[in-house]
Amino acid sequence: MKFRVLFLFITFMPFFSHSAITIEGTVLDGKGVPVSKCDVFFNKEKWITKESVHVTCNEHGQYTAQIEPGFYNSLYICDEDKYAKTALEFWGWNLNLTESQVINASFETIEVYSLSTWASNGGSNSVFASFRPMLLQNSSETQKMQLKKDNFIQKVVNGKKIAILNIAPELSDELILGFIDNKPIDLIDYFWTYEKLDGCGHFPKDFDLSSGCYMPMVIAQFRKPKLEQGQHTLKVKLTDQKSGQIGEGITHFTSNNSGYGF
Numbered sequence: 001m002k003f004r005v006l007f008l009f010i011t012f013m014p015f016f017s018h019s020a021i022t023i024e025g026t027v028l029d030g031k032g033v034p035v036s037k038c039d040v041f042f043n044k045e046k047w048i049t050k051e052s053v054h055v056t057c058n059e060h061g062q063y064t065a066q067i068e069p070g071f072y073n074s075l076y077i078c079d080e081d082k083y084a085k086t087a088l089e090f091w092g093w094n095l096n097l098t099e100s101q102v103i104n105a106s107f108e109t110i111e112v113y114s115l116s117t118w119a120s121n122g123g124s125n126s127v128f129a130s131f132r133p134m135l136l137q138n139s140s141e142t143q144k145m146q147l148k149k150d151n152f153i154q155k156v157v158n159g160k161k162i163a164i165l166n167i168a169p170e171l172s173d174e175l176i177l178g179f180i181d182n183k184p185i186d187l188i189d190y191f192w193t194y195e196k197l198d199g200c201g202h203f204p205k206d207f208d209l210s211s212g213c214y215m216p217m218v219i220a221q222f223r224k225p226k227l228e229q230g231q232h233t234l235k236v237k238l239t240d241q242k243s244g245q246i247g248e249g250i251t252h253f254t255s256n257n258s259g260y261g262f
Contacts, residue, residue: 022100024064027057027077027090030108030239030246034061041076042067042097048076069098075250077105088136091115092250096231103250109136110169110238110247114195117234117253119224126188127222129178129236131249132195132215135169152204157194163207164194168216169240169247178222179235190220229257 023042027035038057041048042065048054055065075092083089088111092103113132120126137147153164171190178185194214203213220236235250 019069020066021069021097022064022066023097023103024062025102025104027061027063027104028106030106030244034059035079035107036061037079037081038063038077039080040065041074042072043074043076044070044072046073067097071095072097075103078107084136086136088134088247090248094251096252096254106237106246106248108247109243109245110134110240112236112238112247112249115234115236115249115251117251119253124221125224127178127180127185127224127234129220129222129234129251130217131220131236132217133169133171133238133247134167134215135240135243135245137167147202149204152207154207160211161208162194162211163200163203163209163213165197165202165213165215169238169245170242171218171238172241175239175241176218176220177237177239178220179237180225180227181232182235183225185225186223188221188223190218193217193219227255229255 027038029035035057036059038061040055040057040063042053043049044051053065053067055063057063072095075095076089078089079087087107088109090105090107091111091113093115111134113134115129115131117127117129120128137151151165151167153166154161155164173187173190176187176190178187195217197213197215200209200213203209231252231254233250233252235248237246237248239246
């Protein structure tokens with residue numbers, strides 16, 4: 001959740017040379033039903049800009065985009081009309097899109113935000129993933145998400161009193177799933193921590209913000225499978241224990257010929 005107003009703009013498909021690649025896929029909800037309307041943005045920069053490539057899904061949840069090959073900071077898929085009302089979004093982070101490929105996505109009311117991955121190439125032989133999990137609060141068809149007083153807490157962490165906005169879903173071991181190249185990987189354990197935010201504009205005025213403001217973040221440890229040399233895709237899928245709603249995110253990483261290195 002970025003707490004931003006997204007100004008949609010009329011986007012014309014940019015002209016690329018013959019080196020343009022095709023990214024296509026199908027977008028589903030948590031029950032596997034195609035999403036009949038969605039917006040797909042490929043962003044070389046941090047957020048959506050006038051240089052972003054914007055396409056839409058058809059009534060079968062299918063999209064096709066012609067993009068310039070290269071590194072993309074993010075891939076963002078949602079229904080802009082329903083954003084923060086009845087659904088959040090799907091994110092792809094740090095994507096190296098150098099060849100045509102299929103990227104399928106699912107989204108409901110959970111967001112897997114700021115997903116990153118790295119490997120322990122020493123004793124644990126693990127893949128780690130960090131992400132900020134967020135759950136849509138108080139959703140309705142007509143009203144944007146409204147934060148409640150209970151979403152804001154102050155807590156002493158590492159000897160420092162910090163302000164926390166908590167809109168995380170309720171998670172457990174079986175509700176955190178990891179995949180590499182669409183093959184399941186075993187979750188070893190997961191740990192809660194906090195990510196410091198850039199700004200505190202949504203916090204109550206009576207909160208002590210001298211140490212900054214934070215949101216809950218997860219670090220998940222997965223067992224690393226044997227990997228071939230080259231690029232791979234890590235996907236994290238979350239399910240909220242109360243609502244059963246889901247959210248997904250992906251990121252790319254590269255392995256060397258020994259299966260190490262990210």
